[in-house]
Amino acid sequence: xPGNPLVQLEQVIKTFPLRKGWFEKEKxxxxxVNGVDLExxxxxxxxxxxxxxxxxxxxxxxxxxLLKVDSGAIRLDGRDLTxxxxxxxxxxxxxxxxxxxxxxxxxxPRMTIGxxxxxxxxxxxxxxxxxxxARVDELLRLVGLSPDVGSRYPxxxxxxxxQRIGIARxxxxxxxxxxxxxxxxxxxxxxxGEVLNLLMSLQERFGLxxxxxxxxxxxxxxxxxxxxxxYLGKIMEIFPAREFGSARHPYTHALVSxxxxxxxxxxxxxxxxxxxxxxxxxxxxxxxxxxxxxxAEPRCREEEPKLVSINGGHKVAxxxxxxxxxxxxxxPGAST
Amino acid sequence: xxxxxxxxxxxxxxxSEGLITPVDEVSxxxxxxxxxxxxxxxxxxxxxxxLSLMRLIPNPPGRIVGGKVLYRHDEAxxxxxxxxxxxxxxxxxxxxxxxxxxxxxxxxxxxxxxxGDQIGExxxxxxxxxxxxxxxxxxxxxxxxxxxxxxxxxxxxxxELSGGxxxxxxxxxxxxxxxxxxIADEPTTALDVTIQAQILELMxxxxxxxHMAMMFIxxxxxxxxxxxxxxxxxYAGQVVESGTTKEIFSNPKHPYxxxxxxxxxxxEVRPDRMKLTTIPGTVPPLSKLPQGCHFQDRCxxxxxxxxxxxxxxxxxxxxxxxxxxxxx
Ligand SMILES: Nc1ncnc2c1ncn2[C@@H]1O[C@H](COP(=O)(O)OP(=O)(O)OP(=O)(O)O)[C@@H](O)[C@H]1O
Ligand SMILES: Nc1ncnc2c1ncn2[C@@H]1O[C@H](COP(=O)(O)OP(=O)(O)OP(=O)(O)O)[C@@H](O)[C@H]1O
Ligand code: SF4
Ligand SMILES: [Mg+2]
Ligand SMILES: [Mg+2]
Numbered sequence: 193x194p195g196n197p198l199v200q201l202e203q204v205i206k207t208f209p210l211r212k213g214w215f216e217k218e219k220x221x222x223x224x225v226n227g228v229d230l231e232x233x234x235x236x237x238x239x240x241x242x243x244x245x246x247x248x249x250x251x252x253x254x255x256x257x258l259l260k261v262d263s264g265a266i267r268l269d270g271r272d273l274t275x276x277x278x279x280x281x282x283x284x285x286x287x288x289x290x291x292x293x294x295x296x297x298x299x300x301p302r303m304t305i306g307x308x309x310x311x312x313x314x315x316x317x318x319x320x321x322x323x324x325x326a327r328v329d330e331l332l333r334l335v336g337l338s339p340d341v342g343s344r345y346p347x348x349x350x351x352x353x354x355q356r357i358g359i360a361r362x363x364x365x366x367x368x369x370x371x372x373x374x375x376x377x378x379x380x381x382x383x384x385g386e387v388l389n390l391l392m393s394l395q396e397r398f399g400l401x402x403x404x405x406x407x408x409x410x411x412x413x414x415x416x417x418x419x420x421x422x423y424l425g426k427i428m429e430i431f432p433a434r435e436f437g438s439a440r441h442p443y444t445h446a447l448v449s450x451x452x453x454x455x456x457x458x459x460x461x462x463x464x465x466x467x468x469x470x471x472x473x474x475x476x477x478x479x480x481x482x483x484x485x486x487x488a489e490p491r492c493r494e495e496e497p498k499l500v501s502i503n504g505g506h507k508v509a510x511x512x513x514x515x516x517x518x519x520x521x522x523x524p525g526a527s528t
Numbered sequence: 529x530x531x532x533x534x535x536x537x538x539x540x541x542x543x544s545e546g547l548i549t550p551v552d553e554v555s556x557x558x559x560x561x562x563x564x565x566x567x568x569x570x571x572x573x574x575x576x577x578x579l580s581l582m583r584l585i586p587n588p589p590g591r592i593v594g595g596k597v598l599y600r601h602d603e604a605x606x607x608x609x610x611x612x613x614x615x616x617x618x619x620x621x622x623x624x625x626x627x628x629x630x631x632x633x634x635x636x637x638x639x640x641x642x643x644g645d646q647i648g649e650x651x652x653x654x655x656x657x658x659x660x661x662x663x664x665x666x667x668x669x670x671x672x673x674x675x676x677x678x679x680x681x682x683x684x685x686x687x688e689l690s691g692g693x694x695x696x697x698x699x700x701x702x703x704x705x706x707x708x709x710x711i712a713d714e715p716t717t718a719l720d721v722t723i724q725a726q727i728l729e730l731m732x733x734x735x736x737x738x739h740m741a742m743m744f745i746x747x748x749x750x751x752x753x754x755x756x757x758x759x760x761x762x763y764a765g766q767v768v769e770s771g772t773t774k775e776i777f778s779n780p781k782h783p784y785x786x787x788x789x790x791x792x793x794x795x796e797v798r799p800d801r802m803k804l805t806t807i808p809g810t811v812p813p814l815s816k817l818p819q820g821c822h823f824q825d826r827c828x829x830x831x832x833x834x835x836x837x838x839x840x841x842x843x844x845x846x847x848x849x850x851x852x853x854x855x856x
Contacts (some may be wrong), residue, residue: 237801243720350810380569380747380811385791385804392801407720413799433532437797450725452750454792462728467676467724470821510846523797 197231197267198369198401198459199255204228204264206250210473224250224423225455226480227264229499231495232369235397237241237402239416241409241447247425248405252371255403256288268369272305283394286316289362295354295375299346305332306342312364330522331360335390352383359390363398369401370395376411407414409447418505424472424480431506437520441508444483448519480512487512529603530557531741532581532626532709538582542588545815552765555841555849558709565756565773566745569811572744572762575631578711581612581743582628583618599625600798601708604665623650627707628714629698636698637686643670643697644682650704669700674730692723695746699731706738717824725806728755743848749792753777760849761785765814767841770849781846781855782826821852829854 206225225247225399232238240248253259255266256354257273266273268284276284283355299308309328313319317419321502329339335356355375362370372391392415395402406412413433420430421444429441439448446465465484470476476483482492491511499509509515539551550573560566568574579585580592584811598607599621610618610626630636638646647669648662657665661680670678672695677687686694695715702710712731716724732755735742744755752759753773761782769782769824780786790805809826818824821834842848846856 260834352810381749381792382569383810384786385793385806389686389803389806410793410795411723413795414793414804415801417801419715433799433801436799446722448795450721451795452724452728452748453752453795454749454789455794456753456777458753464725466726468692468723469720488709494738520797524750 198234198269199230199232199403200265200267201228201230201251201255201272202265202267204230204251204254204266205262206247206259219350223472223475224244224424225254225377226475228425229422230427230430231403232403233418234368234401235399236417237392237394237404237415239412239419240403240422241412241419242405242422243407243447245469245472246422247472248407248422249373252290252373252403252405253423255369255520257284271457279397286365287367288369289365289367290369290371291355291362291372291375293356295351295358295378297344298358299354301346304345305349308346308357309342309361309364311401312361313398316365318365326362331363334363334394335360336386350383351379352387355379356390359387359394363394366398367400368403369403371405373405373408375404377408380395382418383516384411391415409451424469424475426480426509427507428481428510429506429508430499433505437466437504437518437523438503439519440513440518441510442479442487445460445517445522446484449522479509487516529602530559531600533557533596533598533600533607534581535596535598537577537580537592537597539576539585539590539592540543541576541590543815545813547730548590548765548814550765551580552816554767556767558743558759560708560741560759561735563735563738563742563744564626565752565759566743567747567749567752567759568762568763571764571811571814573765573814574747574762575713577762578628578713578743578745581610582622582626583613589801594802599709601625620840623653623702623705624707626709626711627702627705628711629695629702629713630808631713631717631833636832637694641685642685643689643700644684647701649705650701665704669704670697671701671704672698672734673697675700675728687798690723690850691719692726694722695719695727696730698725703738707740708737709743711743711745714747715753717746717748718780724751725815731755749777750791761788763815764811766822766851767849768823768851780854781844781850782823783829784823787826787828823852 204225206229207221208225210220210222241250254261261274306328307333313324328342334340337356370453376387386490404415416433419433423427423443426445431439446463449463467484470483478494479492479497482488497509497511500509534556536553537551538553541550554577566574581597585752597610599610600607603615641649644666647666651665667678667775670682674679675693675696716727728818746752755774759773759776760767763784779820782790787807791807793804807826822840824830824834839851839853843853
């Protein structure tokens with residue numbers, strides 16, 4: 193991968209006290225992020241994929257410093273974010289922006305699009321009024337909207353257009369890092385592509401670093417340079433997207449084989465995982481995947497596998513990785 | 529011999545933007561043992577179609593204004609038009625002849641009752657059995673849909689179950705009276721893929737075992753490819769194309785189906801960061817449909833005629849429904 197790591201995570205842990213509802217009798221902690229080591233290189237898109245509740249958004253919020261780590265370190269450009277004071281944090285916010293899943297909820301309905309895009313510039317006291325207006329026009333053009341839409345309100349836009357506005361807002365301060373948390377999950381297929389294409393072209397143009405969070409491996413695959421697969425607060429496997437065929441963690445297999453392919457003639461080998469994802473309150477001992485893993489051995493119930501490199505940038509956390517088939521073997525007939 | 533045949537069904541809704549027609553002359557047929565996949569983007573009318581078949585359209589604002597929903601239990605029977613039944617008459621059909629799994633499990637499961645109570649209630653309404661036999665049958669159903677430890681789970685409240693388990697409970701409720709026809713409205717959309725795979729497998733197995741006719745609604749072409757024998761593609765209230773699953777995927781004829789299929793990203797062994805194919809524009813709101821073809825403003829093949837005339841079901845004589853003047 194080109195460049196240096198822009199972001200570095202070292203043994204990051206985050207737990208939440210269990211929310212007490214009416215019915216809950218349980219006490220304890222939700223282990224949302226569970227000892228994550230991760231690097232995001234300058235200029236790359238790192239896709240972070242995993243099922244609901246595995247800790248993707250929490251990881252994103254920790255990097256953005258919207259949440260504080262329990263332990264571990266997160267460095268941006270070599271500086272430990274966990275040790276910054278408020279003023280330093282404010283300055284840092286300029287360098288990191290976020291795009292959320294729901295373009296409806298994340299835009300203020302009472303502000304015009306122009307006001308929304310101007311707001312970060314005002315907060316950071318950037319430019320004169322004219323400069324800011326020019327910047328707003330420029331941002332709208334960048335995301336393929338006409339500058340006259342600046343005077344309109346969010347409800348006048350379609351979902352895809354609102355997500356473009358969300359992207360424009362994220363770009364306003366020229367950030368280095370953008371965290372896109374399920375940016376197309378609420379959009380219909382026919383407009384998803386445009387938003388993804390836009391993100392990719394803006395990234396190339398401005399050399400942005402992107403953390404692309406999604407539960408949809410197919411989408412992640414199309415936009416990412418590298419893919420990290422997360423399960424119960426842990427990174428199970430991380431690999432260059434182009435080497436998808438050689439991914440080999442049993443959980444990656446399960447994900448891949450569960451994805452329905454829009455080709456009826458395509459017969460994939462299916463591993464249907466039994467049961468549900470275990471509760472993040474009572475994490476399984478040993479390998480967190482062992483209760484659902486078809487290959488689990490006694491050792492997996494006791495000893496936690498470390499994320500180790502098996503081939504250059506390809507890292508896997510599994511004791512028995514040597515005997516695992518590759519993802520390509522689940523695509524009979526695929527030309528690898 | 530179809531067990532259900534729907535002819536030119538039309539449902540309208542009074543909205544603040546005026547009268548809209550989310551189900552616009554929809555015709556379809558369903559055989560026992562067959563799965564019809566209904567695909568379409570958000571707002572295309574899929575749920576409204578399902579609710580119309582069940583006669584559960586909230587009135588006001590909605591009303592079924594035309595068409596027939598013909599049900600025939602056996603070949604020898606005369607067809608019954610669900611739309612002509614009294615409310616009471618239709619209530620007796622629901623659950624038994626035609627049952628539905630709704631799009632939002634949490635809104636259709638009552639949080640204050642155990643899942644056992646809710647499955648049992650569906651049973652009691654129809655069969656009026658005594659309590660112990662209802663409990664026995666409820667246990668059977670919970671077991672049938674693969675909820676582990678039925679004796680314990682029968683007394684669980686919905687919030688105590690995972691999303692996948694709740695969906696299984698919903699399936700159990702829908703199956704409680706052995707329906708001939710099962711309508712499943714996006715039963716897996718809210719679930720994770722690994723859980724979706726479990727539920728799809730379960731539904732396919734149950735359909736085979738119980739020999740039901742199934743209408744499976746989804747916006748996911750992958751799911752359709754996996755589960756459907758025939759497919760119906762909806763766009764802005766109309767069926768724009770229908771055919772066997774093979775026809776739809778390997779030989780789509782409608783420009784919308786063609787565009788959509790090429791816009792769907794596919795999981796690949798050797799992915800490349802590549803521009804995705806897109807469809808320009810957005811779905812028109814049902815309150816502002818253009819005259820003529822609903823897809824005209826996004827269609828690469830649009831001609832004058834498309835902007836003037838309503839498109840019939842098969843103007844090119846393809847031999848199946850392809851609502852396009854210039855289909856190839
Ligand atoms: N503020 C909070 N308080 C308590 N628990 C939380 C909080 N935020 C997240 N969690 C819990 O932490 C775990 C990880 O949540 P997170 O939102 O990071 O998952 P995710 O991978 O983003 O899931 P999704 O795909 O559903 O968005 C979950 O069990 C969640 O319930
Ligand atoms: N109660 C209602 N009042 C007004 N309009 C409604 C109502 N319910 C549905 N609609 C409109 O009817 C149209 C069809 O809705 P429907 O729910 O059938 O779509 P759908 O295809 O099921 O979409 P989704 O994939 O989002 O579930 C939409 O334009 C919707 O806005
Ligand atoms: S470590 Fe064991 S349980 Fe975990 S994935 Fe590998 S084989 Fe399965
Ligand atoms: Mg999330
Ligand atoms: Mg719906």
